[in-house]
Amino acid sequence: xxxxxxxxxxxxxxxxxxxxxxxxxxxxxxxxxxxxxxxxxxxxxxxxxxxxxxxxxxxxxxxxxxxxxxxxxxxxxxxxxxxxxxxxxxxxxxxxxxxxxxxxxxxxxxxxxxxxxxxxxxxxxxxxxxxxxxxxxxxxxxxxxxxxxxxxxxxxxxxxxxxxxxxxxxxxxxxxxxxxxxxxxxxxxxxxxxxxxxxxxxxxxxxxxxxxxxxxxxxxxxxxxxxxxxxxxxxxxxxxxxxxxxxxxxxxxxxxxxxxxxxxxxxxxxxxxxxxxx
Ligand SMILES: [Zn+2]
Numbered sequence: 001x002x003x004x005x006x007x008x009x010x011x012x013x014x015x016x017x018x019x020x021x022x023x024x025x026x027x028x029x030x031x032x033x034x035x036x037x038x039x040x041x042x043x044x045x046x047x048x049x050x051x052x053x054x055x056x057x058x059x060x061x062x063x064x065x066x067x068x069x070x071x072x073x074x075x076x077x078x079x080x081x082x083x084x085x086x087x088x089x090x091x092x093x094x095x096x097x098x099x100x101x102x103x104x105x106x107x108x109x110x111x112x113x114x115x116x117x118x119x120x121x122x123x124x125x126x127x128x129x130x131x132x133x134x135x136x137x138x139x140x141x142x143x144x145x146x147x148x149x150x151x152x153x154x155x156x157x158x159x160x161x162x163x164x165x166x167x168x169x170x171x172x173x174x175x176x177x178x179x180x181x182x183x184x185x186x187x188x189x190x191x192x193x194x195x196x197x198x199x200x201x202x203x204x205x206x207x208x209x210x211x212x213x214x215x216x217x218x219x220x221x222x223x224x225x226x227x228x229x230x231x232x233x234x235x236x237x238x239x240x241x242x243x244x245x246x247x248x249x250x251x252x253x254x255x256x257x258x259x260x261x262x263x264x265x266x267x268x269x270x271x272x273x274x275x276x277x278x
Contacts, residue, residue, distance in 0.1 A: 043084040046093040049101055051076040056107040062131025063106050069143040076104055079147070079154040082182040087158060087224050095225055098123050102157050104150070106131050113149050115156040125157040141186070148184030152176060160224055162232035169196075173204020177220055180205050191257055197250040210253050215242050
């Protein structure tokens with residue numbers, strides 16, 4: 001091996017990450033009633049994923065807020081840890097998708113965020129997060145909202161989807177359930193039942209939280225694992241997971257909330273947070 005000539009262009013470098021900093025303000029400030037904050041045990045995938053950060057415009061206020069409020073070197077790792085802990089505790093590593101890399105791309109775009117797999121290899125994921133959206137979130141909520149969106153999107157990098165046949169609302173509900181459990185539920189989230197069970201996002205997320213109380217703490221892990229490597233069939237799926245019909249379970253959930261159509265009759269939220277991440 002001959003040493004590389006020093007005059008050539010620098011070899012490609014991984015994203016620049018700052019040196020590790022003390023954890024003075026790295027933890028989520030708020031604690032919700034149902035939040036599990038234990039980080040005693042890490043659930044590890046068979047292969048440690050490569051985590052990358054891509055900042056498209058350093059002069060963008062959203063980019064600056066991200067760098068100012070989060071520890072960029074650990075934000076993604078913390079999200080991976082939370083997702084794996086909530087979805088795979090007690091399950092073998094063979095149950096965890098073989099995600100090889102996750103790249104967080106901060107860029108100006110409409111909407112909030114979305115996650116996509118590489119065209120060539122779906123094991124490489126990209127989370128695109130809108131700096132316009134970050135800009136619109138009030139300063140007091142910015143840090144927690146960014147963490148919440150990252151956790152939600154990170155779930156999509158690691159969850160099963162019944163070979164693409166699972167209801168989209170269930171996929172989004174599981175993502176928001178993990179966000180809820182990780183302690184990043186935004187204040188405007190409410191338990192509402194003015195929809196079907198698979199309306200997705202926090203509506204389905206809170207329903208899953210109720211299912212946990214009714215069917216045991218492992219129920220969402222069971223649901224996610226039930227979506228691994230096979231197609232979704234509603235009747236069979238819910239009987240296997242919960243011994244009941246999904247319509248029946250949803251009715252029971254509604255009754256538990258007092259049977260109301262909509263808890264408070266006021267579900268209109270204003271502001272950017274009303275827009276959903278995908
Ligand atoms: Zn989503």
